[in-house]
Amino acid sequence: MNNVVELRQYTLKPGMRESLISLFDREFLESQEACGCDVIGQFRDLDVADRFVWLRGFADMTTRGQALAAFYDGPVWKAHREAANATMLDSDNVLLLRPARPYAGFDLNAQRPPLGQAAQGVLTATICRFKQKIEEPTIAEVERNILPKLEDSGDAVLAWFATEYASNNFPRLPVREAENVVVWFARRMAAAPPLPAEFLSSLLEYPLTLRLSPTPRSKLRVSR
Amino acid sequence: MFRTALAGIAVAAALCLPAYAAGSATVSTSTEDAMHKHDFDFIVGNWKVHHHRLKARLAGSHEWEDFEGTSTLHYILGGDGTIDDNVIELPSGTYRAATLRTYDPKSRQWFVWWFDGRTPTKSDPPMAGSFKDRVGTFYGDDTFNGRPIKVRFLWTRIDTPTPRWEQAFSVDGGKSWETNWVMDFRQ
Incomplete structure (x- = not known):
């Protein structure tokens, strides 16, 4: 089980997404996993042509520090980093x-x-940015009042997360600081349900929903 | 008439297949094998349904909500299956769903597939079970908000005019259950 997960949204140079996906699916899966990273899934964002989204998990923060050092100082990243970085505008x-x-x-x-497998299905990631630090009452509120609404609308929630407040122990790769988010991943079949005004008023902005199409070798996928 | 005819067929089958158990045992087994064709007699036809549902599941909540619906069931596959069509008047919006059940003579179990009309290409993982002592009990594995769970359906009060279906989830492998949905049927 991954107790730490990174949700990484990369903005790529125009037209470079397929190059990165093909490089990523070929070179950066088993090689990261050999270092202790779990590459949970990698996706095309269906609504932003040059956005590549991926999820990387770790057993805990200590493992994260060690695994990222092992990978980014290792031979595979060294061999392919120029090609990878050449596709990217922003990876922060x-x-x-x-x-x-x-x-x-x-x-x-x-x-x-x-x-060589075909990509399969679409899933969603919904990011709720709260004004306040995420503590138990917010988690309980989402669990009791929001997730049931998703379910009633026909969504199946696959997993859900909250901000990990531990400090970034691999500062060479930045993370968004001072964020308070709850993120849920769902297999969406119907229209998004209306969310209660009271819940929305606790957010900085309306929840952002990414529609994600798994790449051919994504471990996280949904059947059609 | 129906059972007599079946018993006759079973005897004939037993004579043709001496490798199986002795005749009388085979007759009784084969009669039992047809009994499942009546398992859902109690719920065939058109029903009004009162839904009583826990608002949030596995969240320590004790807040329930009530709403109405309808259900229509009939046999298919010559009694080896059923299909029911449901209208569920959720407070957030009415939807339709169907249940397909098929009988597996090998395991002597019913398999139950639930289809949500809004997600027509998906079914929840099937439940499996049977009726014993006028109670139908069905179990399955699923996940709920990312968490592995066991699911249990119960059919009770099946010899009354108001049969009851209920659903419970377990997060400890079936040691303890939280009932989260009760449907009371009436005609």
């Missing part, structure tokens, strides 16, 4: 998350598909 939009409840994270036993 990163949210550091923890499962909102002990069992709320991704626990994927799925085998990673081989190269």
Whole structure:
């Protein structure tokens, strides 16, 4: 189980997304996993042509520090970093998350598909940015009043997270500081349900929902 | 008439297949094998349904809500299956859902697939179970908000004019259950 998860939204140079996906699916999955990272999923953002989104998990913060050092100082990143960085404009939009409840994270036993598979399904990630620090009352509020609304609308929540407040222990890669977020991942089938005004008033902005299409080798995928 | 005819067929089958258990045992087993064709007699037809549902599941909540709906069930597959069509008047909006049940003679269990009309390409993982002592009990594995759970359906009061269906979730492998949905049927 990943107790720490990064939600990474990269803005790429125009037209470079397919190049990065093909490089990423080929070179950066098993190589990161060998270092102790769990590459949970990687996606095209269906609404932003040059946005690549991926999820990376770790057993805990200590593992994160060690695993990232091992990967970014290792031979695979060294061999391909120029090609990867050449596709990117911005890779700093990163949210550091923890499962909102002990069992709320991704626990994927799925085998990673081989190269050449077709991409499958669409899932959503909804990011709620709160004005206040996320503590138990907010988690309980989401659990009791928001997740049931999603379910009633036909969504299946796959996992949900809140901000991990531990400080970034691999500062070479920035994360968004001073964020207070709750993020849920869902298999959306119907229209998004209206959310209560009281809930919305506790947010900095209207929740942002990303529609994510898994790349061919994404471990996280949804069946059609 | 129906059962007599079936018993006759079973005897004939037993004679043709001496490798199986002795004749009388085979007859009784085979009669039992047809009994499932009546398992859902109690709920065939058109029903009004009162829903009593826990607002938030597995969240320590004790707040329930009530709403109405309808359900219509009939047999398919010559009694080896049923299908029901449901209108569920959720406070946030009415939706439709259907249940398909199929009987597996090998395991002597019913398999239950729930289809939400808003998600027509998906079904929840099937539940499996049977009726014993006028109670139908069905179990399955699923996940809820990312958490692995066991699910239990119960059919009770099946020999009364108001049968009851209920659903419970367990997060401890079936040691303890939280009931989260009760449907009371009436005609």
